[in-house]
Amino acid sequence: MSVIRTALSELWGLFIDDGSLALALVAWSAVAVWLLPLTPAAPASHAPILFLGCVTILIVNVLASARRKSR
Amino acid sequence: MTGWSHSGPSVVAAFLASLVEFVEALTIILAVGTVRGWRPALTGAGAGALLLLALVLLFGPLLTRVPLHPLQLGIGVLMLLFGMRWLRKAILRAAGVIALHDEAQAYAAETARLGVGVDARRDWVATATAFKAVVLEGLEVVFIVIAVGATGGTLIPASLGAAAAGVLVIALGLIVHKPLARVPENTLKFTVGVLITSFGVFWVGEGAGFGWPGGDWAIPGLAALFLAAALAAVPVARARAVPVGGAA
Numbered sequence: 001m002s003v004i005r006t007a008l009s010e011l012w013g014l015f016i017d018d019g020s021l022a023l024a025l026v027a028w029s030a031v032a033v034w035l036l037p038l039t040p041a042a043p044a045s046h047a048p049i050l051f052l053g054c055v056t057i058l059i060v061n062v063l064a065s066a067r068r069k070s071r
Numbered sequence: 072m073t074g075w076s077h078s079g080p081s082v083v084a085a086f087l088a089s090l091v092e093f094v095e096a097l098t099i100i101l102a103v104g105t106v107r108g109w110r111p112a113l114t115g116a117g118a119g120a121l122l123l124l125a126l127v128l129l130f131g132p133l134l135t136r137v138p139l140h141p142l143q144l145g146i147g148v149l150m151l152l153f154g155m156r157w158l159r160k161a162i163l164r165a166a167g168v169i170a171l172h173d174e175a176q177a178y179a180a181e182t183a184r185l186g187v188g189v190d191a192r193r194d195w196v197a198t199a200t201a202f203k204a205v206v207l208e209g210l211e212v213v214f215i216v217i218a219v220g221a222t223g224g225t226l227i228p229a230s231l232g233a234a235a236a237g238v239l240v241i242a243l244g245l246i247v248h249k250p251l252a253r254v255p256e257n258t259l260k261f262t263v264g265v266l267i268t269s270f271g272v273f274w275v276g277e278g279a280g281f282g283w284p285g286g287d288w289a290i291p292g293l294a295a296l297f298l299a300a301a302l303a304a305v306p307v308a309r310a311r312a313v314p315v316g317g318a319a
Binding site for chain 1: 148
């Protein structure tokens with residue numbers, strides 16, 4: 001049983017290290033995929049908006065992590 | 072569309088990611104082989120490799136039966152999580168916020184652990200250690216090969232990229248016979264993080280039915296943009312990590 005638990009824990013760890021980063025990415029993906037098409041934004045802008053959201057999440061998380069480490 | 076614009080990034084991502092993971096697995100295998108002998112080391116490594124091959128052969132073709140857009144969306148989100156995890160850590164390591172991974176240190180710790188005490192069952196422990204190292208490090212390789220392969224129809228190129236990395240690391244290991252401590256691991260993880268994140272964003276968009284400018288050529292374009300943003304974040308993160316009133 002502990003082998004299975006270890007394996008599942010390792011699998012989880014492949015994708016999730018910082019919970020807030022993972023949560024933000026999943027939430028943004030859901031917003032972009034399901035809500036963007038409902039907005040007046042031109043369809044050609046949906047992909048770039050998706051990218052901009054992802055890179056913003058990355059930068060904000062990195063800077064917040066750096067700040068936390070300095071305390 | 073197939074061709075280099077489609078399979079090239081897959082091959083590169085699979086090769087570089089596999090290089091990092093094979094180097095880490097090699098460190099453990101070398102520790103086991105040096106302290107406990109090469110039979111348990113190679114037995115464990117071989118068993119781990121067979122398990123990973125079985126996973127690729129099972130899940131690779133299975134995933135191609137899933138409808139395309141849900142597959143792209145699901146795999147895309149997983150690649151985004153996986154790639155961002157690597158990229159975030161690589162940025163923080165480059166900024167000096169967290170320590171670099173040290174293969175020599177990992178090797179020393181593993182040899183110390185395996186050398187402790189006298190236990191008749193240690194050969195099983197040694198075999199299990201080698202098996203676990205290959206499986207855990209290899210799982211990331213399997214994920215990347217399957218993810219880039221299944222979503223983009225490039226399973227074979229991605230597998231070849233991973234195999235090439237494996238052959239290279241094994242050859243270097245046989246020649247050098249010690250941990251590959253001089254491999255620029257964080258640079259590799261930075262690059263792989265950028266590539267996998269770019270794949271992830273691309274496939275989420277594709278799965279959602281968004282049109283990327285340039286089609287498949289958007290992947291290298293996304294990679295260039297993520298790389299630029301990540302490199303710009305390094306000095307800012309470094310500055311933020313310095314305690315107020317303290318020296319860098």
